[in-house]
Amino acid sequence: MESTTRPPVRLLVFGRQGAGKGTQAVRLAEQFGVPHISTGDMLRAAVREGTEFGQRAKEIMDAGHLVSDEVMLGLISERLAQPDAVNGWLLDGFPRTLQQGKDLMALTGADGIDLALxxxxxxxxxxxxxxxxxxxxxxxANYSVQVPPTSPWTCDVCGGEVTQRDDDTEQAVRERLATYLLQTIPVVKWFEEQGLLATVDGVGDRDEITEELISLVTNRLF
Ligand SMILES: [Zn+2]
Known part of the structure; x- marks a missing residue:
């Protein structure tokens, strides 16, 4: 049996939409050799594989409802029990609410989460x-107002029309940010109260932010 000298690495990553959370989560998971567990990806996989919770989730979504905290926790519980998560994991997109945070802590035990970023x-x-x-x-193909296609607004790759997604309008973004403030900020603050939160400035060079996150986790855990 292979032995490991490092303690488990069990991380949560928080951040508003557009903060670069997904990119940093993938990099951190790779750095520490733990699975990057994205609840969005996981939900789709569970539905595809037809697990017990996946089937329930599918029924709920097919009926046009949001998946409940209980079902989400069931999915997380199944996922964290997989062999690849034995030495740790990184959760991206969960918990989203204070209740989910408390449920997760109940599942892992008080010492079962090492750091929330x-x-x-x-x-x-x-x-x-x-x-x-x-x-x-x-x-x-992706463009921006700052980096438009050569001939506005015709795609350089395929000649298609380059437009703004409905989800990306300022109003749509502000609505999602309001939901984050209302539902997710309380769980971030709760992890801070537990002494488990580290905040990193997400503005700046991506690679430098990755380095800062890695050294934070390393100093805290090893
Ligand atoms: Zn195109």
Whole structure:
């Protein structure tokens, strides 16, 4: 049996939409050799594989409802019990509410979460980032107001029309940020009260932010 000298690494990553959370989560998981567990990806996989919770989740979504905290926790519980998560994991997209945070802590035990990272980017910055995005409606190539196609607004790749997604309008972004403030900020604050939160400035060079996150986790855990 292979032995490991390092303690488990069990991380949560928080951040507003547009804070670069997904990118940093993937990099951190790779760095520490733990699975990157994205609840969005997981939900789709559970439905595809037809697990017990996956089937329940599918029924709920097919009926046009949101998946409940209980079902989400069931999915997380199944996932954390997989062999690849034995030495740790990184959760991305969960918990989203205070209740989910408390449920997760009940599942893992008080010592079962090592650190929660919060990528802090001011609301106006993410609104600017997201609302300036443009995308080719044919091939999905990404552009922005700052980096438009050569011939506005025709895709350099395929000649398709480059437009703004409905989800990316300033109003849509502000609505999602309001939900984050209302539902997710309380769980971030709760992890801070537990002494488990580290906040990192999410504005700046991506690689430097990755380095800062890695050294934070390393100093805290090893
Ligand atoms: Zn295109």
């Amino acid at each position: 919060d990528l802090d980017v001011a609301e106006d910055v993410v609104v600017e980032r997201i609302s300036s995005r443009r995308v080719c409606s044919s091939c999905g």
